Amino acid sequence: MTDGDLTQTWVYLSASPLLGLTVTLLAYCLAHRIYLACNQNPLVNPVLTSVTLLIAFLMLSGIPYDDYFSGGQFVHFLLGPATVALAIPLYQQLDKLKRLWLPITVAISSGAFIGALSSILIAWLLGASEQTQLSLAPKSVTSPVAMGIAEKIGGIPSLTAVLVVLTGIIGAVVATRLFALLRIGDDSIKGIAMGVAAHGVGTAHAFTLSSQMGAFSGLAMGLTALATAVIVPWLVDWLGSLTLVAGLVS
Amino acid sequence: MNFVHGITLLLAYQLVGEISVRLLGLPVPGPVMGMVMLFLTLVVRGRAGAALDHAAPALLSHLSLLFVPAGVGIMVHFGRIADEWVSISIAMILSTVITLAGTAGIMLLMTRLMAKRGAGND
Numbered sequence: 001m002t003d004g005d006l007t008q009t010w011v012y013l014s015a016s017p018l019l020g021l022t023v024t025l026l027a028y029c030l031a032h033r034i035y036l037a038c039n040q041n042p043l044v045n046p047v048l049t050s051v052t053l054l055i056a057f058l059m060l061s062g063i064p065y066d067d068y069f070s071g072g073q074f075v076h077f078l079l080g081p082a083t084v085a086l087a088i089p090l091y092q093q094l095d096k097l098k099r100l101w102l103p104i105t106v107a108i109s110s111g112a113f114i115g116a117l118s119s120i121l122i123a124w125l126l127g128a129s130e131q132t133q134l135s136l137a138p139k140s141v142t143s144p145v146a147m148g149i150a151e152k153i154g155g156i157p158s159l160t161a162v163l164v165v166l167t168g169i170i171g172a173v174v175a176t177r178l179f180a181l182l183r184i185g186d187d188s189i190k191g192i193a194m195g196v197a198a199h200g201v202g203t204a205h206a207f208t209l210s211s212q213m214g215a216f217s218g219l220a221m222g223l224t225a226l227a228t229a230v231i232v233p234w235l236v237d238w239l240g241s242l243t244l245v246a247g248l249v250s
Numbered sequence: 251m252n253f254v255h256g257i258t259l260l261l262a263y264q265l266v267g268e269i270s271v272r273l274l275g276l277p278v279p280g281p282v283m284g285m286v287m288l289f290l291t292l293v294v295r296g297r298a299g300a301a302l303d304h305a306a307p308a309l310l311s312h313l314s315l316l317f318v319p320a321g322v323g324i325m326v327h328f329g330r331i332a333d334e335w336v337s338i339s340i341a342m343i344l345s346t347v348i349t350l351a352g353t354a355g356i357m358l359l360m361t362r363l364m365a366k367r368g369a370g371n372d
Contacts, residue, residue: 020319028315046314051321058325065326072319078309079316081260083281084267085306087288088298103360111353119345126337132330136341140349143317148279158323159330163342165321170346178347184354189361193354197346200313220353226286229278 014063020071027053042172042205047165079144083225086142090222093215104192108220111196112227115140116235135159137232139167142199145225153236164199171198172205187213195220256305263288 013019031049038044058068069076090097097104119136128136134155138146143164150160171194179190187210194202195217203221207214267284270276276283292298298306309316324331331338 024318025315028312028318032312032314047317047321050315050318051324054318054322055325058322065323068322069319072322075316076319079320080264080281080284081257082309082313082316083279084260084263084284084288085302085309087285087292088302088306089310090285090289091292091298094293100361103357103364106360107353107357110356111349114352115345115349118348119341122344123337123341126340128334128337128341129330132334132338136338136345139342140346142313143320145279145282147320148281152279156327158320159327161317161320162324162327163338165317167342167346170343171350174343174347175350178350179354182351182354184358186358186361189354189357192357193350196353197349204314222285226278226282229282 014061015067015070017071017074019063020068021074022071023054023057023068024050024072024075027057040204040208042169042201045165045169045172045201047201048169051162051165079147083142083144086222086225089218093219096215097219100188104219104223107192108196108223109227109231111193111220112140112224113231113235115197115224116228116232120235120239131156132159134236136163137236138228139163140171140197140199141225141228142221145229149229149232153233165201168198168201171202175202175205176209188216191216192220195222196224199224252301252304253308255301256303256308259301260284260288260305260309 027050028046031044031046031053034049035041035044035046054068057063058065116137119139120133123133123136131154134153135150137153137155138149138160141149141164143161146160146164147157149155150157175190175194175198179185179193184190184193191206191213194206194213198205199221203214203217206217263284264281265284267282267287268280270287271278271280271283278286
């Protein structure tokens with residue numbers, strides 16, 4: 001085998017979807033092993049590790065993101081059917097949903113509203129650009145839905161995807177201490193708050209603490225996705241008209 | 251065959267969701283609409299069935315994997331993040347703490363109100 005053969009093989013590989021798809025799965029398998037080896041510590045969340053590994057690989061090999069994504073899109077596409085599949089765990093919680101529907105509905109819709117409004121306002125106060133504010137708005141919702149929302153309101157879906165993962169990690173890390181500080185002991189309440197603020201990453205962490213907390217967190221994650229998808233586009237319109245009015249007044 | 255049937259069902263609901271969102275001009279993403287439709291179907295039907303019981307856990311047990319290709323997209327936004335990392339991180343951390351505490355507080359208040367009412371009715 002000569003250098004020419006090697007170069008030709010590399011030219012073929014770096015442009016083929018096969019490479020992007022395979023390295024995605026390899027990175028995830030490795031990241032998942034590290035996660036298990038660290039007792040599912042949220043700081044070594046498999047998404048964060050895989051993304052870091054893949055970016056390092058792409059930068060070292062000089063493959064542009066678009067070429068990588070020609071393979072990565074096959075994994076990415078499954079987010080759609082996975083979102084639809086969230087209906088099944090939600091359905092499995094139907095009994096709890098019927099019993100506690102009023103407090104759950106009120107807590108989740110206000111939580112979704114607080115999450116979106118506080119992130120937009122804080123980012124705006126600190127002088128972040130409008131596109132960044134809009135990408136932050138759906139940060140507490142599970143990625144497939146958050147990316148759909150970001151696209152709809154003029155944020156950057158890929159930036160949102162990363163902010164969503166980081167938010168989940170933050171939620172999983174701070175929640176236990178925050179609940180102890182606030183003296184909240186009820187697992188159903190802790191679960192709902194976790195699912196609203198920290199979606200799937202928080203839910204995975206909640207399951208390691210107690211199965212009841214996990215179930216409620218999963219339920220809250222599904223309902224928050226729904227509530228935020230309805231609330232955020234409306235909230236952004238409303239805030240937009242407010243700044244317009246403020247602009248006219250000043 | 252169960253897995254293939256399950257995936258087909260999920261994709262069909264997503265497709266119907268996407269179409270109805272576009273035709274009706276709704277603000278919700280198509281897959282969320284598909285999720286709502288599937289949930290209502292399950293409530294009416296009374297069970298998920300073998301096909302969905304196979305396909306859903308297969309997709310959801312490694313939900314994290316599906317976020318990876320989009321997450322790698324951060325490399326395209328390195329410039330923006332370098333410029334705005336302070337406001338982005340403060341907004342994320344503060345807003346997450348506020349959301350956790352706010353949601354837990356409202357849920358606590360609501361369950362106590364309900365318990366009081368229930369005790370009053372007895």
